Amino acid sequence: RKEVEQDPGPFNVPEGATVAFNCTYSNSASQSFFWYRQDCRKEPKLLMSVYSSGNEDGRFTAQLNRASQYISLLIRDSKLSDSATYLCVAPGSGNTPLVFGKGTRLSVIA
Amino acid sequence: DAGVIQSPRHEVTEMGQEVTLRCKPISGHDYLFWYRQTMMRGLELLIYFNNNVPIDDSGMPEDRFSAKMPNASFSTLKIQPSEPRDSAVYFCASSLLAFYEQYFGPGTRLTVT
Numbered sequence: 404r405k406e407v408e409q410d411p412g413p414f415n416v417p418e419g420a421t422v423a424f425n426c427t428y429s430n431s432a433s434q435s436f437f438w439y440r441q442d443c444r445k446e447p448k449l450l451m452s453v454y455s456s457g458n459e460d461g462r463f464t465a466q467l468n469r470a471s472q473y474i475s476l477l478i479r480d481s482k483l484s485d486s487a488t489y490l491c492v493a494p495g496s497g498n499t500p501l502v503f504g505k506g507t508r509l510s511v512i513a
Numbered sequence: 514d515a516g517v518i519q520s521p522r523h524e525v526t527e528m529g530q531e532v533t534l535r536c537k538p539i540s541g542h543d544y545l546f547w548y549r550q551t552m553m554r555g556l557e558l559l560i561y562f563n564n565n566v567p568i569d570d571s572g573m574p575e576d577r578f579s580a581k582m583p584n585a586s587f588s589t590l591k592i593q594p595s596e597p598r599d600s601a602v603y604f605c606a607s608s609l610l611a612f613y614e615q616y617f618g619p620g621t622r623l624t625v626t
Binding site for chain 2: 505506
């Protein structure tokens with residue numbers, strides 16, 4: 404099983420839609436989880452951390468399910484500017500602190 | 514406050530040439546990471562340093578790749594000799610602690626012809 408797995412998409416959604424991404428991780432001892440956003444030809448940027456109790460930041464909600472070893476990202480009221488690739492991040496095994504998923508591509512269409 | 518700085522932003526070189534990528538982490542960050550990103554393989558960790566000491570270089574593809582961190586504010590990733598399959602975007606990132614969020618530089622887009 405890969406350390407971090409994401410559906411690559413693309414997810415094509417209309418403006419105003421709600422979209423959810425899931426990501427599974429293999430290291431059951433994982434403590435730190437993040438979602439990053441990467442725009443085309445740019446560097447990954449931190450979108451939000453994921454806390455055990457779940458957390459919300461405006462239109463974005465992140466959830467952690469330890470039993471099933473997945474994290475999710477929910478985007479409500481999608482905007483054109485949300486179009487990007489969303490990378491899931493979880494701790495790796497061995498000496499690897501964090502492992503990045505390959506990303507899920509989102510296109511929000513007018 | 515300056516973020517992670519990388520240079521050059523773009524590098525085009527011929528196969529067999531030496532390539533040196535440079536990185537300045539965020540001041541006060543003890544961890545520095547080098548990643549390579551391609552469409553096929555995503556973001557791969559090549560090597561990381563803690564307080565200027567290499568901790569894990571198991572992601573370095575082969576002996577052609579080497580990395581150094583002579584002080585807390587500077588690191589280099591060198592490829593010698595370069596090959597076309599090294600073409601990718603190379604990112605440097607830094608963080609306060611190992612499992613904290615990482616901050617990325619703008620990347621170096623390397624093309625080896």
